[in-house]
Amino acid sequence: MSMIYRPQKYKIEDKAKLPFIDDNEINEILREVQSPTQEQVREVIQKSLAKNRLSLQETAILINANEPELIQEIKSAAKELKQRVYGKRIVLFAPLYIGNLCINNCTYCGFKADNKAQKRTTLTDDDLREEVKSLEDAGHKRLILVYGEHPKYNAKFIAQSVKTVYSVKSNKGEIRRVNINAAPLDVEGFKIVKASGIGTYQIFQETYHHETYLQVHKSGLKRDYDWRITGLDRAMEAGIDDLGIGALLGLYDWRFEVLGLLRHVNHFEAVFNVGPHTISFPRIQAASGIEVDKKWAVSDDDFTKMVAILRLAVPYTGLILTAREPASIRNEVLQYGVSQIDGGTNISMKGYSHLEVKQDIDAEQFEIKDDRSLNEVMEELVDTGFIPSFCTACYRLNRTGEHFMEFSVPGFIKRFCQPNAMLTLAEYLEDYAPLSTKEKGYRLIENELKNYEDPNFKEKLMERLHKVKMGKRDLYF
Ligand code: SAM
Numbered sequence: 001m002s003m004i005y006r007p008q009k010y011k012i013e014d015k016a017k018l019p020f021i022d023d024n025e026i027n028e029i030l031r032e033v034q035s036p037t038q039e040q041v042r043e044v045i046q047k048s049l050a051k052n053r054l055s056l057q058e059t060a061i062l063i064n065a066n067e068p069e070l071i072q073e074i075k076s077a078a079k080e081l082k083q084r085v086y087g088k089r090i091v092l093f094a095p096l097y098i099g100n101l102c103i104n105n106c107t108y109c110g111f112k113a114d115n116k117a118q119k120r121t122t123l124t125d126d127d128l129r130e131e132v133k134s135l136e137d138a139g140h141k142r143l144i145l146v147y148g149e150h151p152k153y154n155a156k157f158i159a160q161s162v163k164t165v166y167s168v169k170s171n172k173g174e175i176r177r178v179n180i181n182a183a184p185l186d187v188e189g190f191k192i193v194k195a196s197g198i199g200t201y202q203i204f205q206e207t208y209h210h211e212t213y214l215q216v217h218k219s220g221l222k223r224d225y226d227w228r229i230t231g232l233d234r235a236m237e238a239g240i241d242d243l244g245i246g247a248l249l250g251l252y253d254w255r256f257e258v259l260g261l262l263r264h265v266n267h268f269e270a271v272f273n274v275g276p277h278t279i280s281f282p283r284i285q286a287a288s289g290i291e292v293d294k295k296w297a298v299s300d301d302d303f304t305k306m307v308a309i310l311r312l313a314v315p316y317t318g319l320i321l322t323a324r325e326p327a328s329i330r331n332e333v334l335q336y337g338v339s340q341i342d343g344g345t346n347i348s349m350k351g352y353s354h355l356e357v358k359q360d361i362d363a364e365q366f367e368i369k370d371d372r373s374l375n376e377v378m379e380e381l382v383d384t385g386f387i388p389s390f391c392t393a394c395y396r397l398n399r400t401g402e403h404f405m406e407f408s409v410p411g412f413i414k415r416f417c418q419p420n421a422m423l424t425l426a427e428y429l430e431d432y433a434p435l436s437t438k439e440k441g442y443r444l445i446e447n448e449l450k451n452y453e454d455p456n457f458k459e460k461l462m463e464r465l466h467k468v469k470m471g472k473r474d475l476y477f
Pocket residue numbers: 108109110146147148149181182183184203204206247248282283284285286287290324365366
């Protein structure tokens with residue numbers, strides 16, 4: 001295995017200088033605990049319920065627990081832990097595809113260079129403004145911009161698109177946080193993108209398994225495993241301390257990928273003293289011009305178990321689930337640990353401003369299975385007792401990275417996240433919701449208010465909710 005690039009600025013323990021994904025080590029850990037006892041599994045669950053991070057070995061014990069009774073216990077524990085750590089809030093965002101030009105040949109992706117059926121487009125400035133206006137008119141406040149890998153989509157281009165998005169204001173609508181999912185850049189490039197005011201930079205390793213990585217990344221820059229896996233280290237060096245990692249499930253054994261993700265988390269903590277903000281775990285979906293071996297396809301049962309295990313393994317890392325999954329799966333795993341979802345998703349190029357075109361497989365990266373409108377998603381969340389949130393307060397108050405105190409300050413969720421969720425929900429109810437959602441939403445807010453015992457804080461919150469009703473916007477704690 002080759003040595004990998006590492007920012008020199010940081011003093012790294014000798015151990016962290018080694019390539020941090022060692023396939024043999026992961027395989028060995030999975031083999032060591034192939035048949036865990038009930039006691040072992042329950043012991044790990046208890047450790048996690050006490051809000052402790054799990055080691056790779058402990059996580060492997062949960063991964064290898066196969067008795068239905070134990071799987072149920074894992075899921076119930078994840079549900080409990082999620083409730084304790086995150087409360088009832090679910091953060092909502094929308095993906096926005098900026099361009100589908102791509103020089104790479106990832107076997108699983110409709111944008112791959114060799115796919116001649118894909119209609120290639122890059123949004124012009126005007127297209128982008130139109131898309132953002134449509135998203136704002138639906139009620140969105142948080143976007144993730146997505147790009148193929150192409151010389152045209154360089155750092156300056158990405159930064160310019162971010163600035164354009166922030167500049168669009170439609171009625172009371174505005175985008176308050178722009179995240180990025182794009183190819184890894186060099187440190188200078190990441191600095192340029194950071195200066196445009198982004199939130200999270202996401203790069204998925206796709207598969208942590210070296211051999212599979214080479215099999216599925218046939219050509220192009222992405223074929224270089226080491227350049228990709230060190231991408232977020234360079235982002236960190238450039239000052240972007242809000243990072244998203246991910247694995248594309250279905251390329252290799254999900255058990256291996258879970259431990260790869262955890263190793264990646266450990267790496268950030270060892271080197272930068274802060275873990276990634278989010279983990280994504282998309283399952284491969286049908287796409288134009290792709291053929292993916294079904295050997296490693298992840299069943300619904302394994303997928304839901306995996307989400308519960310991730311929740312228990314890294315209690316403080318956000319888990320993202322997208323509209324690739326159908327509503328039924330989304331609703332189930334929301335219970336076990338997912339903290340962010342997209343809503344009203346349309347990944348066709350220019351799809352938000354041309355809603356008449358539902359899904360066109362040759363003008364999008366892959367098929368989605370949840371094409372409900374944002375309001376339908378919001379209403380279902382409210383019906384099931386979740387508080388949909390468009391909150392962007394932490395990032396705007398610099399509560400990010402090492403200083404991201406969300407989970408280390410006692411009562412943080414209750415004092416900041418939950419009230420901010422209510423305030424952004426109230427904005428949505430005032431500006432975008434149909435009457436039935438509005439009534440249900442305010443009922444939920446009323447009920448939540450009953451949980452606030454501190455009269456001073458409750459008064460402040462009620463005062464701000466009243467101001468939102470009177471037309472004030474963008475209030476947060
Ligand atoms: N081109 C950049 C890259 O590859 O890093 C940006 C990301 S790509 C547009 C977004 C993500 O979509 C990929 O990282 C991959 O995990 C996921 N993806 C690609 N093909 C997919 C498919 N057929 N089904 C589900 N997700 C897919």
